[in-house]
Amino acid sequence: MSANSAPSPIAFLDGSYIPLKDAKVGIMTHALHYGTGAFEGIRGNWNSDHEKMYIFRLREHYERMLRGAKLLFIDIPYTVEELCKITVEVIQRSGFREDVYIRPMAYKGEEKVANLNLKALGDSFFCLAVPFGQYIDSDGAISCCIASYRRIDDTMVPPRFKLAGLYLNSILAKTDALSSGFDEAIMLNQDGHVCEGTGENIFVVHGDTVATPTLESNVLPGITRATVIDLVVNELGLRLEERPVDRSELYVADEVFLTGTAAHIQAVGSIDHRLIGSGSIGRLTKSLQDLYFPIVRGQNSKYLHYCTPATPIGAKSS
Numbered sequence: 640m641s642a643n644s645a646p647s648p649i650a651f652l653d654g655s656y657i658p659l660k661d662a663k664v665g666i667m668t669h670a671l672h673y674g675t676g677a678f679e680g681i682r683g684n685w686n687s688d689h690e691k692m693y694i695f696r697l698r699e700h701y702e703r704m705l706r707g708a709k710l711l712f713i714d715i716p717y718t719v720e721e722l723c724k725i726t727v728e729v730i731q732r733s734g735f736r737e738d739v740y741i742r743p744m745a746y747k748g749e750e751k752v753a754n755l756n757l758k759a760l761g762d763s764f765f766c767l768a769v770p771f772g773q774y775i776d777s778d779g780a781i782s783c784c785i786a787s788y789r790r791i792d793d794t795m796v797p798p799r800f801k802l803a804g805l806y807l808n809s810i811l812a813k814t815d816a817l818s819s820g821f822d823e824a825i826m827l828n829q830d831g832h833v834c835e836g837t838g839e840n841i842f843v844v845h846g847d848t849v850a851t852p853t854l855e856s857n858v859l860p861g862i863t864r865a866t867v868i869d870l871v872v873n874e875l876g877l878r879l880e881e882r883p884v885d886r887s888e889l890y891v892a893d894e895v896f897l898t899g900t901a902a903h904i905q906a907v908g909s910i911d912h913r914l915i916g917s918g919s920i921g922r923l924t925k926s927l928q929d930l931y932f933p934i935v936r937g938q939n940s941k942y943l944h945y946c947t948p949a950t951p952i953g954a955k956s957s
């Protein structure tokens with residue numbers, strides 16, 4: 640492929656690199672019926688100066704995926720290192736020169752219906768990538784509502800893993816929010832504390848203190864969350880509290896923002912029709928965005944170790 644040719648998306652499916660359009664599963668696939676998969680959402684951020692895709696915190700994503708796979712007794716024959724290499728190769732072979740979203744999934748790929756014993760089912764793995772721009776269609780601060788659906792509890796299906804079937808919970812809340820004219824839903828957990836967005840962790844700012852729900856609040860242990868906690872403490876020198884957060888704290892916060900691989904750092908301008916701060920992006924949220932975006936695009940040498948480079952086949956390497 641030459642540097643100017645159109646990308647031709649390639650997927651890795653059970654040991655082979657094949658055109659994405661040919662990567663299909665059968666209608667009896669267990670994961671299709673029951674959501675028996677552990678997956679990831681990873682961003683590749685294109686740096687046109689370097690002619691490279693920088694894949695953000697790739698290792699950490701696969702470590703999380705393998706924890707979810709363990710819960711579901713999914714055994715795939717790859718180490719974290721091998722999964723990282725496969726991902727780089729998918730990007731290289733596909734030839735993308737724009738931001739992408741990478742979706743690997745380890746799942747019960749056996750075509751067996753009416754069987755609820757995870758141990759009786761064979762496993763599969765795929766990795767694909769698609770061009771991906773903004774996740775939430777907004778340039779400014781978004782409007783949120785508190786969802787009527789509560790976050791699923793660890794005693795039901797553990798939300799600390801990124802499990803396919805679990806996403807029905809997020810999808811119901813998100814669809815309701817959009818249907819009511821909001822941009823995003825914020826879910827409470829079973830005990831009524833603030834949990835997270837449907838695909839993002841949440842942070843609340845009061846003065847110089849930033850708070851976020853603890854990992855035991857049924858949140859997904861977000862990789863962006865961990866990055867932002869580090870930036871808040873070590874770059875901005877602010878106080879960070881991981882603690883239960885009340886719903887009422889959100890309404891009177893100076894700033895609220897959401898974090899996630901897809902959403903990046905997203906300012907929240909209103910919750911249940913109450914303005915947060917001035918209703919536009921807050922000072923601290925803006926400072927974090929200014930730190931974060933160069934980091935994920937490989938433009939901050941201090942954090943380059945978070946970025947796995949992939950050069951599309953045909954591009955000049957620098």
Ligand code: PMP
Nearest residue numbers: 838839840859861862863899900
């Ligand atoms: N919570 C949920 C429910 C999510 O789906 C995501 C996206 N993976 C997040 C939080 C944010 O996690 P991360 O920063 O690792 O993308």
